[in-house]
Amino acid sequence: MNELFSKIKIFYEKHKLISFGIGLALLLAIPALFPKSYIMGIIDRILLYALLAGGLNVINGYSSQFCIGYAAFYCIGAYTEAIMSLRLNFNFWILLPISGIFAATAGLLVCLPTLKLKGKYLSIVTLGFSEIIRLIALNWSGLTGGPMGLKGIPVPNFFGIKIKSSISYYYIFLGLVIIFLFATSRVIKSKIGRAWLSIREDELAARSLGVETSKYKALNFMYGAFWAGVAGAAYAPYTRYIDSTFFTLDEGFNILSMVIIGGMGTLIGPVAGSIVVNLLTELLRPISEYRMVAYAILIIVMMWLRPQGLFGASNSILSGGKIKKKEERRKKKEVVV
Amino acid sequence: MLKIENLSVNYGYITALAGINLEVNKGEIVTLIGGNGAGKTTTLMSISGLVQKASGKITFKGEDITKTAPDKIVKMGVCHVPEGRKIFPVLTVYENLIAGTLGNPTLKKSQISDLVEKNYELFPRLKERSKQNGGSLSGGEQQMLAIARGLMMDPDIIMLDEPSLGLAPIIVEEIFELILKIRKSGKTVLLIEQNASMALSIADRGYVLEIGNVILEGKGKDLLVNPEVKKAYLGG
Numbered sequence: 001m002n003e004l005f006s007k008i009k010i011f012y013e014k015h016k017l018i019s020f021g022i023g024l025a026l027l028l029a030i031p032a033l034f035p036k037s038y039i040m041g042i043i044d045r046i047l048l049y050a051l052l053a054g055g056l057n058v059i060n061g062y063s064s065q066f067c068i069g070y071a072a073f074y075c076i077g078a079y080t081e082a083i084m085s086l087r088l089n090f091n092f093w094i095l096l097p098i099s100g101i102f103a104a105t106a107g108l109l110v111c112l113p114t115l116k117l118k119g120k121y122l123s124i125v126t127l128g129f130s131e132i133i134r135l136i137a138l139n140w141s142g143l144t145g146g147p148m149g150l151k152g153i154p155v156p157n158f159f160g161i162k163i164k165s166s167i168s169y170y171y172i173f174l175g176l177v178i179i180f181l182f183a184t185s186r187v188i189k190s191k192i193g194r195a196w197l198s199i200r201e202d203e204l205a206a207r208s209l210g211v212e213t214s215k216y217k218a219l220n221f222m223y224g225a226f227w228a229g230v231a232g233a234a235y236a237p238y239t240r241y242i243d244s245t246f247f248t249l250d251e252g253f254n255i256l257s258m259v260i261i262g263g264m265g266t267l268i269g270p271v272a273g274s275i276v277v278n279l280l281t282e283l284l285r286p287i288s289e290y291r292m293v294a295y296a297i298l299i300i301v302m303m304w305l306r307p308q309g310l311f312g313a314s315n316s317i318l319s320g321g322k323i324k325k326k327e328e329r330r331k332k333k334e335v336v337v
Numbered sequence: 338m339l340k341i342e343n344l345s346v347n348y349g350y351i352t353a354l355a356g357i358n359l360e361v362n363k364g365e366i367v368t369l370i371g372g373n374g375a376g377k378t379t380t381l382m383s384i385s386g387l388v389q390k391a392s393g394k395i396t397f398k399g400e401d402i403t404k405t406a407p408d409k410i411v412k413m414g415v416c417h418v419p420e421g422r423k424i425f426p427v428l429t430v431y432e433n434l435i436a437g438t439l440g441n442p443t444l445k446k447s448q449i450s451d452l453v454e455k456n457y458e459l460f461p462r463l464k465e466r467s468k469q470n471g472g473s474l475s476g477g478e479q480q481m482l483a484i485a486r487g488l489m490m491d492p493d494i495i496m497l498d499e500p501s502l503g504l505a506p507i508i509v510e511e512i513f514e515l516i517l518k519i520r521k522s523g524k525t526v527l528l529i530e531q532n533a534s535m536a537l538s539i540a541d542r543g544y545v546l547e548i549g550n551v552i553l554e555g556k557g558k559d560l561l562v563n564p565e566v567k568k569a570y571l572g573g
Contacts, residue, residue, distance in 0.1 A: 191439065191442060194432070194435065194436055194439060195439050197425065197427070197428065197436075198425060198436050198439060201425045201426070201427060201428075202423050202425065204387070204419060204423065205419055205423035205424070205425070206439075207387060207407050207408075208385060208387065208407070208411075208417040208418075208419050208423075209411065209436060209437055209439055209440050209486070209487075209490070210407065210408045210410075210411025210412060210439065210440020210441065210490065211408065211439045211440060212406075212408045
């Protein structure tokens with residue numbers, strides 16, 4: 001398995017453009033391989049959650065702020081799109097970034113008072129925020145339709161073609177995921193990304209190097225929230241109906257489990273997590289609600305055997321104590337010798 | 338250059354520093370020695386703005402920096418190399434060095450590469466390993482990397498927190514030679530050490546801290562032969 005991976009990696013590094021082309025062609029051809037809309041629906045969901053898990057991974061994996069209530073930003077994005085397109089007849093393509101900006105602003109509002117909180121305290125705040133947003137969506141009937149939800153969200157138009165089927169939605173989600181991966185890979189390599197990494201690895205060291213940690217943590221939170229907003233905006237016209245039950249804490253945990261299983265701190269990790277969890281969801285449909293038990297067991301086993309996740313950054317602080325301790329022991333021996 | 342007047346720091350109900358006075362002049366190597374819990378690290382952290390001060394005043398180049406934010410203090414030319422190296426193990430040696438310039442986003446690419454070259458000259462071992470992960474270096478090399486990363490800010494004063502911690506004696510000597518070289522290149526050094534004899538032998542002046550108070554100060558060589566210091570820190 002590892003040999004195969006390294007061979008693919010070598011090929012990729014040699015012929016970057018060609019491998020990008022091959023990958024893109026394969027991805028574009030997927031709808032032709034699966035004409036059934038049931039399977040395309042699953043693939044659409046995988047892509048949607050890849051976007052969500054990727055956004056959450058920017059927060060949890062690249063600056064090690066631990067956000068649990070990520071569904072709140074997803075909810076804000078979806079409702080922004082639904083309300084603005086229903087009431088104001090805004091175009092779907094304009095609403096994508098607008099919803100992202102709304103979610104990012106909400107992200108800023110959450111993290112401003114919590115910048116000095118660390119670890120689990122921030123997590124609890126995001127947990128509470130997620131519930132607050134859901135309750136607002138449930139109770140502000142005038143704006144959000146309350147428990148009735150919002151119906152008949154208009155479908156997007158692409159140069160006159162109405163995007164209705166799960167096949168055409170596939171291309172929207174695919175496009176968003178590719179834009180997300182490209183933008184994030186650029187950001188991670190920039191000064192901002194390096195500042196995030198330094199905060200993740202050691203906040204004290206980052207501060208002693210003169211990194212304005214609060215500014216960069218806020219930026220990080222806003223960037224992650226932005227993509228949740230975009231994902232929400234793409235999701236609202238896809239289902240054409242949203243209500244507050246779509247954005248419960250369980251949804252947040254669902255996204256979080258993808259990030260943990262796939263691996264934090266790499267771009268490919270959350271995509272893998274989304275594939276694994278969504279396929280499991282389909283496979284375990286017969287046992288319905290008990291599949292949550294299966295996720296929990298899977299996460300516990302992962303924490304045990306591979307704390308960094310399937311494709312996580314194995315050499316970082318995220319991989320927990322095990323690997324680090326081994327290395328440290330080896331290093332100590334070297335020093336003695 | 339750096340002056341601390343009557344500085345007190347509390348951690349909750351515990352007094353870490355009870356009004357210390359300290360001065361560092363340009364081009365000097367000044368060392369702070371003392372046992373565990375004497376307040377050495379707290380002194381450095383309060384200079385670089387990482388802890389809140391209860392009272393007192395810190396001035397750097399005549400400017401009051403008592404309440405300045407840590408990132409601004411770094412930009413003024415104060416560099417703090419924290420205890421226990423704190424390098425970034427996932428990043429390569431080169432990337433670790435680049436991380437040293439994060440506090441100064443106005444630097445141009447050519448200036449950064451100049452600084453990297455300058456550091457490689459001072460630390461040839463890091464040049465050999467520039468593409469290795471920081472975590473794969475030996476303890477001594479990690480310490481050198483931490484110092485080099487600090488020098489990437491091109492500071493006026495570099496504050497080193499126990500650079501000899503957990504290193505073999507030969508490597509400790511190497512590190513101290515480097516500190517002398519850094520001073521030669523025109524930087525001021527404030528050094529914290531438990532290894533009192535080594536620190537005092539290279540320092541121009543020294544301060545002895547005990548439970549949050551400066552109990553002795555003087556020239557490095559004088560302190561080295563001071564009977565009290567000998568008894569307490571140099572093993573009789």
